[in-house]
Amino acid sequence: MRALEASLSEVLDSPGTVGAVVVDAVSGLGHHAVGEYRPLGTGAELAELAALIGEGLGAAGAAGELESLVVTTTRHHQVVQLVPRRGDPLLLATVLDRTRTNLALAIRQSADLAKGLLT
Amino acid sequence: MTGAPGGADRSWRSADPSDPSAARNVPALLLTLRKAEFTGSIVVASTPGGTIHLERGLITAIETPGAPAVGTLLLRSGRIAEADWTAAVADLPSGAHGDLGAVLVARGTIGAAELETVCASALFDAAFALVLSRPGGWQVAEADAPARIALRPGIEPRRLFEETARRVSLLTRLGSPPGALARVRIRPAGQAGAATAGIPARYRELLAAATGRRTARDLGFALGRGVFAVMLDLVRMDARHLLHREPAPAAPGGPAIGLRTPPAGPPPGVTGPLPRRIPGRRAPVGADGTPERRAERTGPSAQAAPPVPTESTWQTEKTEKSAP
Numbered sequence: 075m076r077a078l079e080a081s082l083s084e085v086l087d088s089p090g091t092v093g094a095v096v097v098d099a100v101s102g103l104g105h106h107a108v109g110e111y112r113p114l115g116t117g118a119e120l121a122e123l124a125a126l127i128g129e130g131l132g133a134a135g136a137a138g139e140l141e142s143l144v145v146t147t148t149r150h151h152q153v154v155q156l157v158p159r160r161g162d163p164l165l166l167a168t169v170l171d172r173t174r175t176n177l178a179l180a181i182r183q184s185a186d187l188a189k190g191l192l193t
Numbered sequence: 194m195t196g197a198p199g200g201a202d203r204s205w206r207s208a209d210p211s212d213p214s215a216a217r218n219v220p221a222l223l224l225t226l227r228k229a230e231f232t233g234s235i236v237v238a239s240t241p242g243g244t245i246h247l248e249r250g251l252i253t254a255i256e257t258p259g260a261p262a263v264g265t266l267l268l269r270s271g272r273i274a275e276a277d278w279t280a281a282v283a284d285l286p287s288g289a290h291g292d293l294g295a296v297l298v299a300r301g302t303i304g305a306a307e308l309e310t311v312c313a314s315a316l317f318d319a320a321f322a323l324v325l326s327r328p329g330g331w332q333v334a335e336a337d338a339p340a341r342i343a344l345r346p347g348i349e350p351r352r353l354f355e356e357t358a359r360r361v362s363l364l365t366r367l368g369s370p371p372g373a374l375a376r377v378r379i380r381p382a383g384q385a386g387a388a389t390a391g392i393p394a395r396y397r398e399l400l401a402a403a404t405g406r407r408t409a410r411d412l413g414f415a416l417g418r419g420v421f422a423v424m425l426d427l428v429r430m431d432a433r434h435l436l437h438r439e440p441a442p443a444a445p446g447g448p449a450i451g452l453r454t455p456p457a458g459p460p461p462g463v464t465g466p467l468p469r470r471i472p473g474r475r476a477p478v479g480a481d482g483t484p485e486r487r488a489e490r491t492g493p494s495a496q497a498a499p500p501v502p503t504e505s506t507w508q509t510e511k512t513e514k515s516a517p
Contacts, residue, residue, distance in 0.1 A: 118359060132393060
């Protein structure tokens with residue numbers, strides 16, 4: 075997992091990011107994790123959360139597919155970004171320090187990072 | 194290929210040669226080989242069986258007919274075009290056993306990070322498929338060629354066991370033990386067509402591919418997706434009443450064609466031998482030559498009588514059977 079490890083290290087370099095994981099969005103298989111990623115829970119939990127919300131949105135009549143989730147705690151923002159690809163998508167989940175993060179910028183940054191993650 | 198202890202006699206060499214023959218099962222063997230930092234492969238002889246590739250005791254690839262390999266995942270999902278794949282195979286520096294993954298990355302067909310995730314997905318999915326198969330014997334082979342596409346460094350055996358156990362227990366918790374689910378053939382439920390508006394694209398693809406003849410494994414191969422991922426989606430779709438399950442054959446390893454759903458409602462009432470049609474007679478007759486009870490009815494009431502309750506069901510079955 076050398077190449078993915080390198081990609082995730084770059085994610086960790088972005089401002090305010092303290093931890094990151096890449097998991098399979100369907101199977102919940104955890105591919106790689108760096109930094110302080112424990113607040114995100116396991117890969118299986120992340121995949122289940124994304125599936126639950128994605129399905130719920132569709133069932134509620136929302137058009138389009140789930141792209142990202144934001145969970146805010148008193149200390150962190152957690153941004154879960156879908157990484158679309160041919161085949162089952164991945165999830166890039168990051169933990170951001172609230173005191174050092176502008177949430178709007180963080181979401182944009184997360185989307186940009188997801189685009190470059192697999193190259 | 195029979196009996197676990199037979200594994201030791203094929204080019205085995207380690208600090209403690211008694212260990213592999215003492216292994217009770219493949220997981221125990223993997224732990225032993227991890228300690229010995231073994232490089233080579235284990236050929237598992239169960240049905241469908243497979244080959245587990247090891248480098249320094251870490252699992253780098255698992256090949257099994259029970260789950261799509263990396264190549265199948267990449268090609269069937271449309272991630273890599275057939276022509277690019279063929280060109281990469283032709284580019285292999287050291288013949289058929291070269292590092293195909295490295296060639297694909299070097300040619301720019303796929304990024305190294307993405308290939309790693311696909312390799313890991315295929316590896317864990319194959320382990321899941323192996324667990325579903327009935328246990329059999331195994332052989333340890335040190336001289337075997339490494340897998341053409343492998344994950345390096347490989348996966349720790351314990352990680353593999355934990356993830357596989359999680360997958361089995363998750364499906365079981367959701368009400369579909371994978372062993373039984375693996376034998377079920379899937380087709381869309383009657384009302385699935387109307388309900389596709391609010392469902393994810395992935396589910397729509399599965400509905401389109403579910404013909405009533407395909408199992409979860411077949412769907413995985415057809416769409417270039419992992420068997421576990423397909424099963425998980427199927428269970429979630431089932432919870433939304435999008436699917437119809439054809440019951441599993443009575444015994445695992447039985448005939449390839451699953452038993453059909455028994456007709457709803459009362460049986461037609463034929464207890465003796467099946468009716469035969471005789472040339473020149475309008476109604477089918479029983480085996481003893483007497484006209485069938487149902488066929489005896491005449492007049493408007495018989496013509497207006499509803500068809501056998503499950504006619505539409507059988508119609509569907511016939512269509513399916515005659516499809517290519």
